[in-house]
Amino acid sequence: MKGFWKSSKNKFILMGTALFSFLILLGFAVLSLVILYILKNKLGVSLYSLASIVVLILALILSVVITIIVFVAVRKAQKLIFGLSRVAAGDYSAKITYRRGDVFARVYKNFNKMTDELCSVKSMRDDFVHTFSHEIKTPLFSIQGFANLLLEGGLSEEEEQKFLKIISDEAGRLGTLADSILLLSKVENQQVLGEKAPLKLDCEITDCIIVLERQWDSKHIEIDSDLEPITINSDGAMLRQVWINLLSNAIKFTPEGGKISVSLKREKDNAVICVRDTGCGIPKEDIPKIFDRYYRSPDAKLTEGNGLGLAICKRICTLAGGSISAESEPGNGSTFTVELPLVEEDDAF
Numbered sequence: 001m002k003g004f005w006k007s008s009k010n011k012f013i014l015m016g017t018a019l020f021s022f023l024i025l026l027g028f029a030v031l032s033l034v035i036l037y038i039l040k041n042k043l044g045v046s047l048y049s050l051a052s053i054v055v056l057i058l059a060l061i062l063s064v065v066i067t068i069i070v071f072v073a074v075r076k077a078q079k080l081i082f083g084l085s086r087v088a089a090g091d092y093s094a095k096i097t098y099r100r101g102d103v104f105a106r107v108y109k110n111f112n113k114m115t116d117e118l119c120s121v122k123s124m125r126d127d128f129v130h131t132f133s134h135e136i137k138t139p140l141f142s143i144q145g146f147a148n149l150l151l152e153g154g155l156s157e158e159e160e161q162k163f164l165k166i167i168s169d170e171a172g173r174l175g176t177l178a179d180s181i182l183l184l185s186k187v188e189n190q191q192v193l194g195e196k197a198p199l200k201l202d203c204e205i206t207d208c209i210i211v212l213e214r215q216w217d218s219k220h221i222e223i224d225s226d227l228e229p230i231t232i233n234s235d236g237a238m239l240r241q242v243w244i245n246l247l248s249n250a251i252k253f254t255p256e257g258g259k260i261s262v263s264l265k266r267e268k269d270n271a272v273i274c275v276r277d278t279g280c281g282i283p284k285e286d287i288p289k290i291f292d293r294y295y296r297s298p299d300a301k302l303t304e305g306n307g308l309g310l311a312i313c314k315r316i317c318t319l320a321g322g323s324i325s326a327e328s329e330p331g332n333g334s335t336f337t338v339e340l341p342l343v344e345e346d347d348a349f
């Protein structure tokens with residue numbers, strides 16, 4: 001609202017409205033006096049004088065009261081108009097300050113909510129454009145380079161097949177990267193998870209193990225699961241991203257013939273999910289960094305990935321009211337632990 005009074009247009013509207021309401025009341029007062037004057041003979045001179053004075057005083061009081069009400073109402077509407085014009089000009093940081101009990105409080109509150117939403121959509125868009133344009137370049141240059149080589153011709157059939165495979169792999173990588181960036185932007189700009197529903201964690205995790213069977217089976221990895229039947233009230237589709245990411249990482253970083261153990265237990269007020277592997281492990285100094293977006297340890301650069309999986313997991317766990325942590329001993333594998341709050345039985349059903 002700074003600058004509200006600087007605008008001569010705002011001043012003109014307020015003053016004009018106040019003057020208009022004052023003139024209407026003055027008109028009513030004059031009309032009442034004329035009627036009293038016509039009835040003067042019937043009322044008698046003293047009653048006529050008294051009634052005239054009362055009408056004038058009432059008109060004066062009413063005009064002051066109405067002028068103040070109109071003045072306040074127009075000023076409040078102007079506050080909203082001023083805010084909306086800032087939004088229309090692209091300034092989504094616009095906020096309307098108001099006191100508790102203000103008659104317009106609900107409107108202002110919704111306005112502030114709307115600008116909050118607009119800010120978060122804007123930051124999501126900026127974030128997406130920035131990271132996407134940054135990360136997309138490498139696979140795109142690679143696709144372009146190999147496509148140009150194919151166009152130039154003169155390659156053996158074997159080379160052609162090899163380059164086509166690279167193009168196909170890079171295109172696949174781009175697709176996965178786009179999905180991850182979109183998902184991360186989405187969850188980072190969310191304040192709460194989506195639709196909550198009763199979720200059988202044990203069934204969900206078993207399902208994810210089955211979905212990834214081709215990957216762990218082809219590496220002859222043994223998967224051992226010990227899952228207590230636990231139901232929580234949460235967003236199953238989002239949490240599935242966590243199970244898939246943790247299991248995929250465990251499979252990716254575990255050598256042929258290794259072992260992965262998955263457990264689900266009730267501990268105090270939490271459901272605790274652990275994914276242990278017998279993979280390469282993570283150096284102690286790297287553990288705080290692995291949940292950062294795009295972080296990949298130097299060894300991990302030899303494997304497929306984009307460094308967004310754990311950042312997504314962390315945000316989803318936080319949104320679900322829980323946490324995620326990692327412990328590891330290089331050479332002896334890693335353990336990722338997710339803790340999610342249990343809900344009251346009544347809530348779950």
Ligand code: ADP
Pocket residue numbers: 245249250253277279280281282290291295296297298300301304305306307308309310311334
């Ligand atoms: P990505 O797997 O695509 O590289 P993530 O965000 O899922 O990205 O993981 C970030 C990094 O954390 C990995 O690059 C790797 O260095 C490390 N990491 C994650 N899970 C494991 C694991 N189970 N064993 C060893 N290192 C891991």
